[in-house]
Amino acid sequence: MDTLDRILGEWERERPDLDVSALAVIGRLSRYADLVQARLDAVFAEHGLQSWEFDVLSALRRAGSPYELTPGELDRALLITSGTTTHRVQRLESRGFVTRRRDEDDRRVVRVRLTDAGRAAHEVAHEAHAENETRILSGLSEGEREELLSGLTALGRVLGDTVETERA
Amino acid sequence: MDTLDRILGEWERERPDLDVSALAVIGRLSRYADLVQARLDAVFAEHGLQSWEFDVLSALRRAGSPYELTPGELDRALLITSGTTTHRVQRLESRGFVTRRRDEDDRRVVRVRLTDAGRAAHEVAHEAHAENETRILSGLSEGEREELLSGLTALGRVLGDTVETERA
DNA sequence: GTCTGATATCTTGATATCAAGATTTTTGGA
DNA sequence: TCCAAAAATCTTGATATCAAGATATCAGAC
Numbered sequence: 499m500d501t502l503d504r505i506l507g508e509w510e511r512e513r514p515d516l517d518v519s520a521l522a523v524i525g526r527l528s529r530y531a532d533l534v535q536a537r538l539d540a541v542f543a544e545h546g547l548q549s550w551e552f553d554v555l556s557a558l559r560r561a562g563s564p565y566e567l568t569p570g571e572l573d574r575a576l577l578i579t580s581g582t583t584t585h586r587v588q589r590l591e592s593r594g595f596v597t598r599r600r601d602e603d604d605r606r607v608v609r610v611r612l613t614d615a616g617r618a619a620h621e622v623a624h625e626a627h628a629e630n631e632t633r634i635l636s637g638l639s640e641g642e643r644e645e646l647l648s649g650l651t652a653l654g655r656v657l658g659d660t661v662e663t664e665r666a
Numbered sequence: 667m668d669t670l671d672r673i674l675g676e677w678e679r680e681r682p683d684l685d686v687s688a689l690a691v692i693g694r695l696s697r698y699a700d701l702v703q704a705r706l707d708a709v710f711a712e713h714g715l716q717s718w719e720f721d722v723l724s725a726l727r728r729a730g731s732p733y734e735l736t737p738g739e740l741d742r743a744l745l746i747t748s749g750t751t752t753h754r755v756q757r758l759e760s761r762g763f764v765t766r767r768r769d770e771d772d773r774r775v776v777r778v779r780l781t782d783a784g785r786a787a788h789e790v791a792h793e794a795h796a797e798n799e800t801r802i803l804s805g806l807s808e809g810e811r812e813e814l815l816s817g818l819t820a821l822g823r824v825l826g827d828t829v830e831t832e833r834a
Numbered sequence: 835g836t837c838t839g840a841t842a843t844c845t846t847g848a849t850a851t852c853a854a855g856a857t858t859t860t861t862g863g864a
Numbered sequence: 865t866c867c868a869a870a871a872a873t874c875t876t877g878a879t880a881t882c883a884a885g886a887t888a889t890c891a892g893a894c
Contacts, residue, residue, distance in 0.1 A: 520803050737843060
């Protein structure tokens with residue numbers, strides 16, 4: 499008996515005509531995403547980072563040397579609006595984790611680059627974060643974990659989460 | 667090839683020593699929860715509702731006649747803080763979807779009750795919302811859907827999402 | 835009966851986010 | 865060359881949220 503079972507039971511009592519089988523899946527998806535996020539936030543907080551700060555640092559770190567992206571690339575990588583990116587970059591710049599400079603060839607463009615301090619801060623937090631993720635899933639059996647991954651991957655497909663592969 | 671595959675590939679290139687198998691699961695969980703939420707929001711918007719407004723109306727509707735909960739019960743049902751509940755209830759009250767009144771027996775307590783207008787607004791949106799959820803999952807095969815549900819349920823267990831059943 | 839701690843709700847101040855629009859720069863005709 | 869449209873970024877104003885604390889009420893010990 500979990501939270502969604504209780505909710506489904508309440509709908510069964512109130513509206514027995516409704517089909518709640520989709521809610522059973524989607525309700526769990528959102529609820530557990532929230533619960534997982536809370537656990538991730540706790541570890542980021544131990545390292546003095548907000549979750550969104552870690553996300554930006556990670557995107558830059560993943561980009562590879564010289565650890566640089568434009569605000570527009572950050573918008574798209576992090577699924578956020580341009581105003582949010584401006585705000586995030588300002589905050590990280592004030593903490594000394596990134597620098598901003600105009601691109602000389604196309605002066606509309608800005609280059610956001612990870613500083614050594616930003617990379618170091620990310621490194622430590624990333625280590626703890628990866629352990630945290632592993633710990634959260636460690637209670638799942640191998641089979642359960644495969645079911646979850648395979649089910650989520652199928653969901654990604656129907657949600658249209660696909661990326662073109664490079665042409666030869 | 668999906669977004670998470672791309673991210674995992676970038677980590678493989680940058681930090682081949684890291685174990686990213688947990689990220690493959692948790693990254694998809696949060697990303698797809700976001701993508702699903704965006705689709706749900708779109709349908710709520712067609713009915714003039716914010717997602718959080720629908721959540722409050724649903725919690726009251728599920729409570730059964732007389733469709734009444736206290737702010738504290740809403741806090742716990744919706745996993746939000748008390749300040750957020752105050753704000754939400756005020757907004758719904760101003761739209762005429764709920765009423766607030768002091769409990770006469772315990773004057774610390776407030777009773778938030780769904781109005782007929784609130785129930786009607788919820789009814790229509792709920793219908794469309796349920797169809798939307800069903801539509802989102804309709805691209806999954808029966809087996810994929812079972813894998814997803816079963817994997818999520820297992821995840822709920824390890825996240826401690828359990829509710830006591832009533833004693834006899 | 836009278837405190838003291840617990841409980842329920844609301845308030846305050848800060849902040850992350852978004853939508854919409856403003857600004858600057860580049861590009862591609864005519 | 866010049867202009868209109870496109871592109872990249874930033875600004876503005878609104879709002880949902882939270883953490884922490886304030887306020888009001890109740891319950892239990894004595």
